[in-house]
Each structure stands twice: as structure tokens, then as C-alpha cells.
Amino acid sequence: MPSSTTESSHIFVRITRAGKLTNYVKYALESLEKNDKKAIVLHTHPKVHDNPEAPDAQQNLQDASNASVTLITTPRLISVVEIIKREYLKDLEKRRSTRLVGLHQYNEIGSIENLGSTGGSVGRETDEQRAQRIAMTLEGKNFPKQQQFPYMRITLSVHELPDLVKKGAT
Numbered sequence: 001m002p003s004s005t006t007e008s009s010h011i012f013v014r015i016t017r018a019g020k021l022t023n024y025v026k027y028a029l030e031s032l033e034k035n036d037k038k039a040i041v042l043h044t045h046p047k048v049h050d051n052p053e054a055p056d057a058q059q060n061l062q063d064a065s066n067a068s069v070t071l072i073t074t075p076r077l078i079s080v081v082e083i084i085k086r087e088y089l090k091d092l093e094k095r096r097s098t099r100l101v102g103l104h105q106y107n108e109i110g111s112i113e114n115l116g117s118t119g120g121s122v123g124r125e126t127d128e129q130r131a132q133r134i135a136m137t138l139e140g141k142n143f144p145k146q147q148q149f150p151y152m153r154i155t156l157s158v159h160e161l162p163d164l165v166k167k168g169a170t
Contacts, residue, residue: 010155013042015077017069024080029087032103032158039157042081044073046112046149074152081105081154106155106169111148 011031013024028040046069089102155164 009037010039010041013040015042015044015073015080017073017076021076021080021083025083025087028080028084028156029091032088032156033091036158039155039161040084041153041155042077043151043153044070044077045151045153046070070149070151077152077154081156084156103156103158104160106157106161106164108153108155108164108167108169109151110153111150113148 013028015024024042028042031038031040085103085105155161155169
């Protein structure tokens with residue numbers, strides 16, 4: 001289920017296959033109502049950490065099934081975001097708010113790379129070992145297993161977030 005983080009400006013919500021859309025929408029709308037200064041970050045990152053921005057978030061990537069899960073949950077993520085935006089505007093109308101402007105939306109897509117020759121994670125090896133494996137790959141010997149985990153992250157905020165635009169969010 002959605003998880004709040006200790007970071008003061010964001011609330012992270014990981015969209016999963018098993019989660020109910022209504023619960024995601026309800027949680028996001030309640031969070032926006034309680035504190036409109038916090039942005040809601042909905043994402044499809046593999047389950048690696050409560051906060052996908054954390055430095056150790058890539059250490060626990062498990063297997064290739066995570067990649068397919070993130071692809072499957074992307075349409076759910078988009079549906080949840082669209083419902084949240086629609087319900088937020090309805091709620092503003094109901095309260096007869098003078099602010100009839102919707103939420104600011106920032107989209108980010110990317111992939112997390114995992115070079116694990118035996119299914120292990122990169123976080124357990126030293127920089128020297130990783131450099132050695134990359135050199136072997138470039139030489140054409142002992143190809144390590146390479147995995148990429150695509151993800152999508154959508155940030156919804158009442159206020160503009162120019163830092164995200166600078167980072168490349170659309």
C-alpha cells in the first residue's frame with residue numbers, strides 16, 4: 001500500500017498489480033487535502049526501497065520478473081493519475097474554491113540498470129569488480145547478464161516544481 005517517506009516535500013506511492021485503484025486515489029486525494037505543499041510521486045519502480053530516490057535503492061533488484069511487472073503497472077499508473085486529477089477538480093468545484101486550477105503533472109521515464117552475472121545485485125560488488133566485468137564484456141569474454149528495469153514516475157503537485165523540469169520531467 002502507499003508509503004509516506006520522511007522526505008518533507010514528497011509522498012511516494014508505488015503502484016502495484018494487486019493494489020486497488022480506489023485506494024490509491026483515496027490516499028492521494030486525502031494527502032493533497034491534508035497538506036497541499038507536499039507533492040505526490042506515483043511510480044512503478046521495482047520494489048527496492050520505500051523511497052526510489054534513495055542512494056541504496058538499486059541494491060535489491062531481484063530478477064527479470066520485476067521488469068515485466070513495471071511494464072504491466074504503467075497503464076494502471078496512468079489510470080490512477082487521470083482519476084486523481086479528475087476527482088481533484090470535482091472536489092474543488094464542490095467546495096466552491098476560487099482556485100479552479102488542476103494539479104501540475106510531471107512525467108519521468110527511465111530504466112534502472114542491473115549488471116548481475118549470476119543474478120546477484122550490483123550493490124554487493126566493489127567498483128573494481130564491476131569495472132573488471134565491464135572490461136571482460138567489452139573484450140567479448142564471459143558476457144555478464146545485463147538487465148534493465150524500466151519505470152515511470154508521475155509527480156502531482158498543487159504548486160509548480162521547476163526543479164523537476166530542469167531534471168527533464170515533462
